[in-house]
Structures are given as structure tokens and as C-alpha cells.
Amino acid sequence: MKILVVDDEADVQPLFLQRFRKEIKNNEIEFNFAQSGEEALNYLHQKQSEVVLILSDINMPGMSGIELLGHIREDFHSPPPPVVMMITAYGDEENHRQAMEKGANDFLTKPLDFNLLKEKLKTYTE
16 A cells, blocks of 8 residues: 655654554555645656555645645546545644545544554555
8 A cells, every 4th residue: 555644744754664664564555755735746646546545734834734635636536536534733623624525534633643543544455
């Protein structure tokens, strides 16, 4: 499964690589990272057919995760469209409502519970 993680925080990449090292080593998961919504869209335009799942932060400078989600749902519907999970440090209802209205498949809060994330990812690989 190819996953694109979109988050403006630099410490996210080593954290994911550490928490999923077994799955990466077993070639179960491959991660790619973008530090902005714009960078994520550029990546998707080049490699859209490869990405199965997108984990996107909501609060980022420039394009927000909600705006990115809108672009993904408008521009990338080749079957199957990517699964999009939104991540935020703020578990407020407004972000949740907007994410679901724009077509998010799931909603996670920071700090990420990696055990919960792994369980959710299993449902998309089976």
C-alpha cells in the first residue's frame, strides 16, 4: 500500500518511518511525504495511480488540508479514488464537519495513536 503523508511538521516523517518500520521492511507499506498541500498535489499529478491512501493534516500554512481534500475529490477520481484520512491537533466539530462534507473517509486527532491507525489501515488492505 502506498501512502502519502501530508504535514508541514518536519518531525512527522521520521516518526512514521520508525512506527511502521516492520511494515516497511516487509514491503507492506510504502510512505511518501509532502510538507504542504501544494507539494501533495504536485506529487499526485505525477503519481496519482500509485497512491492508495492519503493522510493529511488539516492545519497547514498556505493550502489547508480541507482545501487539499477538495482538490483531491475534484481532480482524482480514477478508480479507485484514494482513501483520505484527515489529521488535526484540534478535535473540534467544525473541522470534522468540513472534512466529512468534502469527502474525507476518516478523521484522526493528534497526537496520533499509531496502534489505532494501524488497525484502520488494515481495513483498507483487506
